Amino acid sequence: MLNFELDHEKCVGCGLCAADCPVAIIAMEAGLPVIAAENEDRCIRCLHCFAICESGAISIHGARVEESLSLDDNLPTPEQMELLIKARRAIRNYRNENLEPALIDRLLEVAWHAPSGRNDRRLMFTVVDDRKVLARLREEAMAVLSVLAGEGKFPPGMEFFADIVEAWQTQKIDIIFRGAPHLLVVSAPYDCASPLPDSIIALATFELFAQSLGVGTVWNGLAKITIADLVPSLRLRLGIPENHLVGYVMGFGRPAVRYARTAVRRPPMINRVR
Secondary structure, X not given: OOOOEEOOOOOOOOOHHHHHOOOOOXXXXXXXXXXXXXXXXXXXXOOHHHHHXXXXXXXXXXXXXXXXXXXXXXXXXXXHHHHHHHOOOEOOOEOOOOOOHHHHHHHHHHHXXXXXXXXXXXXXXXXXXXXXHHHHHHHHHHHHHHHHHHHXXXXXXXXXXXXXXXXXXXXXXXXXXXXXXXXXXXXXEXXXXXXXXXXXXXXXXXXXXHHHXXXXXXXXXXXXXXXXXXXXHHHHHHOOOOOEEEEEEEXXXXXXXXXXXXXXXXXXXXXXXX
């Protein structure tokens, strides 16, 4: 059910909701927006109609104006966004402490607003929110990887994991999880419209918001390989469904380092089509 509700006293009949509907299921009848019953199944739950209504006359799928955030004069300036993006760093040194549960919940809730192909929104956020739990997972992973290293059974192209295991065994250097207290695995069913891009976009959203709150992150390809390919028991332990593609993995926590300035990059490679 759409639960498309219209406050007739607030609606000004502007028609913006109908004009902006991506699947064109909103019609204007007698100057008011309506959705015919036979078109309800075509709704992709994008909530464009809800967001574009300046008078706040529309409620759909349970969304209420009083629960939303106003965009009027609340957006960051271009300069603030530029600084946030350019200041992003991969953090590989973390404080040995947990983030507050409410902070982690806020990060995940904001990341959930990231766009997805066909607005599927079937991502799963598998989060390790306790550093002690992640420490146990690290030990489990290293135990299996140590066996693979000892038997020389790493798949072709992944032989370098033997060096990672040696660093852990001899010096307790954690190259896989980078000492992060928390881990976020984003996965999606294989039959989603775009499971891999959706996962990456969600993590990119998570990362930028995390940075604004003083939380460090690291894109963790080694952890992804470990979970998705090398240590099946770890995937099972994390509770990631068999029909899910593991999109990517991100470590996060309170940084133990502070960077003073942005990096200076070479000019972008641009191919202009005339």
